[in-house]
Amino acid sequence: MCGCLRIGVVGAGFVGERHMDAIRRIGQAHLVAVVDTDYDLAHARSEQYGIPRCGVAIDEILDEVDVIHNCTPNNMHVEVNTKAIRAGKHIFSEKPLALNTTESRAMLDCLRRNPKVVHAVNFNYRMNPMVQEMKQKIAANEIGDVLLVHGAYLQDWLMFDTDYNWRLEPSVGGPLRAIADIGSHWIDAVQTVVGSSIAEVCADLATLIPIRKKRKDDRAATFSKGGGTDYELRPVTTEDYGAVLFRMRNGARGVFYVSQVSAGRKNCLYLEVDGTKSSLYWNQERPEEIFIGNRDSASLLMTRSPDQLSAQAASYACLPAGHPEGWNDALLNNIRAFYRFIADGKVPGVDDCDFATFEDGHRVMQIAEAILSSSRTRSWVSVDGRERHMRRVEQLHVSRTVQIWAQRLWEQETALSRNLRLALRQPVGEFPYQGLELCVSD
């Protein structure tokens, strides 16, 4: 089985430690190395988890492992993942898969040249038993045709201007923040339960705290509190808040919003699916419950009880009813599914898997970029239409800077044609010249 597989974890911060804990609990493979650019942290984790080897870079351990868990900040995902894939190592990467679709597409190209590498992205919410139960109920047509999908992902750990983290810096976190960091989870969870993907988006993103105070001692761990008096002022360009209208390929309509500045909301991901017969609602802060909404009979609160779940969803429940399972257990389920896939000798792209693959991670990146384009152009954007455009640009083999120009040009053209369409519908004398000029000069 997997017992002989040797695992190296790259990045030993907040989520890296959760991976180590889950790997230990699963017990199917050996944790043999941990690296972090902060050597003291890597060393502390190696002592904590009894890991024989620690270091500061992936290159030091690549020859000694069979699997890499990439738990580094977003800007390091492409480099670490690509090194692992090229070396023929299975790769379990954190989300979002990359900073942009150029990077995520490059990883897919790399995987095509290394087809035996098993790849996963840690979209862990889909592995909660109650999310799987929603998926089964929808697939079994228990709620009828899916009409609407709605929800949110709200946090408050970045609500003060003294709150700071690498996620706020586009060069590390990427050009999108709330959407990429937490919206990506929401998108994956919804696409999983509905069994369809988001095809078109119309978004409004906002940076509500445009200047933040970064502590000079640079202690800005994930979910840590800001504060102190010795800080420097930093401009922020990424969104604290985003709202997205969307249409799915199966025809369902939806809306969600994300925020990292909503007081009292710690990790509040919730989603609701409205069907022609009934609705289903799940909130990750009450992960053991699904609300089943009915109109002509009593609505129900279903709690996690393995013998009452569908057989498929029950396989994601580790504990008996009344022994709560949540975020940590869903993460464990994701890692376990990945190792089972390897142990069963399954082949990526051929055999079905329940965890998110790099293809899924790339699709989420495409949707995230369409959301950014939509917010900039104040218009609906087709995810596939934008992807086709960007592929054509990439095939020209121009530099990344030229690609970004091409993207902005496309956005301006989109805004321009939208405004022209709007203008043509106006009575003579009321053309919105001002909006037109603004978009062209953006």
Ligand SMILES: NC(=O)c1ccc[n+]([C@@H]2O[C@H](COP(=O)([O-])OP(=O)(O)OC[C@H]3O[C@@H](n4cnc5c(N)ncnc54)[C@H](O)[C@@H]3O)[C@@H](O)[C@H]2O)c1
């Ligand atoms: N799936 C989830 O629910 C979930 C939750 C939190 C974070 N994440 C993702 O995990 C990643 C890490 O987030 P975090 O909150 O753990 O951040 P973190 O800042 O707590 O930890 C990141 C660690 O990576 C180290 N690091 C940076 N560059 C490195 C490199 N080149 N090689 C080795 N180590 C390096 C840093 O020193 C740090 O210790 C992010 O991509 C984030 O989006 C996912």
